[in-house]
Amino acid sequence: MIKIxxxxxxxxxxxxxxxxxxxxxxxxxxxxxxxxxxxIPMYEAIVKLVEHRIIFTQKAxxxxxxxxxxxxxxxxxxxxxxxxxxxxxKIEKVQHDIPSTDTxxxxxxxxxxxxxxxxxxxxxxxxxxxGVDGHIGFNEPGTPFSSITHVAHLHPSTIKRNSKxxxxxxxxxxxxxxxKTIMKSRSIVLMATGTEKSKILKDAFWGEVTPDVPAxxxxxxxxxxxxxxxxxxxxxxxxxxxxxxMNL
Ligand code: PGA
Numbered sequence: 524m525i526k527i528x529x530x531x532x533x534x535x536x537x538x539x540x541x542x543x544x545x546x547x548x549x550x551x552x553x554x555x556x557x558x559x560x561x562x563i564p565m566y567e568a569i570v571k572l573v574e575h576r577i578i579f580t581q582k583a584x585x586x587x588x589x590x591x592x593x594x595x596x597x598x599x600x601x602x603x604x605x606x607x608x609x610x611x612x613k614i615e616k617v618q619h620d621i622p623s624t625d626t627x628x629x630x631x632x633x634x635x636x637x638x639x640x641x642x643x644x645x646x647x648x649x650x651x652x653x654g655v656d657g658h659i660g661f662n663e664p665g666t667p668f669s670s671i672t673h674v675a676h677l678h679p680s681t682i683k684r685n686s687k688x689x690x691x692x693x694x695x696x697x698x699x700x701x702x703k704t705i706m707k708s709r710s711i712v713l714m715a716t717g718t719e720k721s722k723i724l725k726d727a728f729w730g731e732v733t734p735d736v737p738a739x740x741x742x743x744x745x746x747x748x749x750x751x752x753x754x755x756x757x758x759x760x761x762x763x764x765x766x767x768x769m770n771l
Contacts, residue, residue, distance in 0.1 A: 525728070525749040527756045531716035534750045535564025538650060541712050541748065542569060543578045545648045551582040553640075555649040555700065556610075557660075558587065558602045561714050562652060566609040573614045580617045584643055586636075587621040588651070588660040588705075591694040592674065594624045600689055622672075622698035629674045633698045637672035640704060649708035653715050656680045657723050657736035661699035664735050670701035702740055710746040713738065721758040724751060729759065 528534045542565075545552050556562070572578045587602055596603040601624050611619060620639055626632040640646070651659050656678050662670065663678040677685075677695050686693045705711070715724050727738035728749060734740075741747050751759075 524747070525751065525759075527760070528750060528752050530752050530754075531561070532564045534714050534716050534752050535562065535566075536568045537750050538562070538565040538712055538714055539568030539572060542648065542650070543572055545710075546578045546580065546583055549647060550579060551584065552647040553584045553586065553643045553645065555586050555588055555646045555651075555705070555708065556606075557650055557652045557714075558589070558605045559652045561716050562650065563609060565650070565714065569610065570613045580614055582618075584618045585620070586640055586646070586700070587619075588649075589675075589697050589699040590622040590624050592624070592626070592629045592696040592698060593694055596624055598624070600694075629696065629698055633672045633674050636698065636700070637704060640672070640700070645704070646708035647710070649705055649711045651705070651711065651713040651738075651741075653713060653720060653723060653727065653738050654678075654681060655684065655719060655723055657727055657738045659702070659705060659713070659738050659741070661697040662702050662705075662737045664737060666702060666734060666737055668702050668706070668734060668740050671704050672698065672700050675699045702737060706740060706744060708744075710748070711741060711744050712748045712750060713741060714750045715755045716752045718754045718757065720751075720755045724749075724755055725758040 528537055590602045594601040603621050622636045623632050656664055661675040675697050682693050682695055726736050732739045732742050
């Protein structure tokens, strides 16, 4: 299903309500969560839902999708820091896991992370953003659909985009949950906002299913929700009649 919301804030709110429904149904749900600009409104909405005691997160188990290799947790560019800033410092203690940032042996940490996910039975719900190159997590174009959690070399377009934030020392390696691990989730929600993502949204969900566009694999998932804002939806709404599976 694709749902077009008015703006990025509403996309975030919509994603937060899906998390809320999941936690009401199963308080100890295992939930994969993304970082980046897109999910910030979702975290703001979750914090409000927790503050108003509509949802309780103490039993939830959150796993981040990815983390850069070579940064300490205290580094403001790390995703561990991002999570602390946008969620963890604002709600009661939750069970949260993220690949270790400053590990000397990233391959071993990637394997261990996959095992930690497996140990709790995989993801009940997986929230995703999408890169302009079609990546999900840090599964860049060309990543096999059979990949589990692994060390990823970032695509030049991702490095270029990140250089706006990092300056010269942009990390080029990350640990990411793999495509197979994502696809095993019981349900998946992908968020995309802004005109910058309108082309890749069309390629990913109305184009060929191919490792060249990693997010396209999600077309095969039986329980997928795509949340987009009006700016991002321009390319798909202009030719909506061609799209057989769009369920507005
Ligand atoms: P963004 O990143 O939300 O900062 O655009 C999304 C992603 O790369 O998954």
